[in-house]
Amino acid sequence: xxxxxxxxxxxxxxxxxxxxxxxxxxxxxxxxxxxxxxxxxxxxxxxxxxxxxxxxxxxxxxxxxxxxxxxxxxxxxxxxxxxxxxxxxxxxxxxxxxxxxxxxxxxxxxxxxxxxxxxxxxxxxxxxxxxxxxxxxxxxxxxxxxxxxxxxxxxxxxxxxxxxxxxxxxxxxxxxxxxxxxxxxxxxxxxxxxxxxxxxxxxxxxxxxxxxxxxxxxxxxxxxxxxx
Numbered sequence: 001x002x003x004x005x006x007x008x009x010x011x012x013x014x015x016x017x018x019x020x021x022x023x024x025x026x027x028x029x030x031x032x033x034x035x036x037x038x039x040x041x042x043x044x045x046x047x048x049x050x051x052x053x054x055x056x057x058x059x060x061x062x063x064x065x066x067x068x069x070x071x072x073x074x075x076x077x078x079x080x081x082x083x084x085x086x087x088x089x090x091x092x093x094x095x096x097x098x099x100x101x102x103x104x105x106x107x108x109x110x111x112x113x114x115x116x117x118x119x120x121x122x123x124x125x126x127x128x129x130x131x132x133x134x135x136x137x138x139x140x141x142x143x144x145x146x147x148x149x150x151x152x153x154x155x156x157x158x159x160x161x162x163x164x165x166x167x168x169x170x171x172x173x174x175x176x177x178x179x180x181x182x183x184x185x186x187x188x189x190x191x192x193x194x195x196x197x198x199x200x201x202x203x204x205x206x207x208x209x210x211x212x213x214x215x216x217x218x219x220x221x222x223x224x225x226x227x228x
Contacts, residue, residue: 004092011087012118012134016125025117026089028110029185030096036117040207043120046128047075050119050135058144065161072157074139077208080112083138089114098181109206155215159191162222168195171218173211176201189214198225 005022009015016022021039029035051074055067062070073079084090090105093114104110115138123131160170177188189210192199200221202213 004088008088008092012122013137014122014126014130014134016121018125021121021125022118023094025121026092026114027094028096028099028104028114030099030104031094036114039117039120039124040113041120042123043116043118046123046131047116047119047135049128050132051075051139053132054136054139055144065164068160069157070144072154074142074144076154077108077112077206079142080115081108083142084111084115087115087118089118109209112208113206155212155219159215159219159222162219163193168193171215173214175207175210179203186210191215191218193218196226198222 005019009022024034025036025039027035029037048071051071052067055062055070055074059067059070089111093105093110095104095110099110119131119135122134163170172192172194174190174192175187176190179186179188186203186205187207187210188201188203189207190199190201191211191214198218198221200214200217202210202215202217204210204213
């Protein structure tokens with residue numbers, strides 16, 4: 001395992017000053033209470049900022065709405081999953097026995113979350129600049145172009161654009177509950193728009209999927225209550 005972690009650090013082009021951060025980033029909640037979810041939360045924000053800066057520089061003629069759509073396509077689960085596989089994360093994840101038996105090492109949601117956790121770990125270990133450099137290297141071979149905005153919008157992006165078009169703040173998301181055994185958890189997520197006094201909930205097999213389900217439910221409510 002130690003040799004594998006050294007190889008991963010070579011692929012990341014980052015040697016951890018605090019190796020415990022790397023180990024935590026690869027640890028699922030089914031394996032230990034010292035797992036990656038807090039790092040994932042941090043890495044999600046670092047990834048978003050790093051990609052936003054990248055797009056601002058590369059696509060300097062695109063308006064804000066189109067930039068948001070391209071970013072959504074870059075940070076979606078499918079893209080992060082492929083990058084995680086390319087780094088060899090499936091073989092390095094620390095999972096509980098039940099999660100291993102159910103194929104957790106190949107599950108896109110787990111791999112995408114672990115990649116975000118790695119980005120968060122690098123941020124804590126060496127600061128934003130190093131984390132940003134890692135994100136840029138990870139996406140170096142990913143085609144980034146204005147035509148990506150033609151790919152279908154996900155529910156969270158569509159909801160954000162609906163609100164921004166009416167000069168409202170972006171919605172907030174929070175995990176209300178986690179359901180099921182550790183290796184088969186589902187996430188009950190609430191999406192809230194305080195300005196409209198609206199809240200809807202959705203359930204998914206990951207936090208990200210739960211947020212998308214909640215955003216979908218909110219869009220349906222808005223179509224009914226605010227059709228124009």
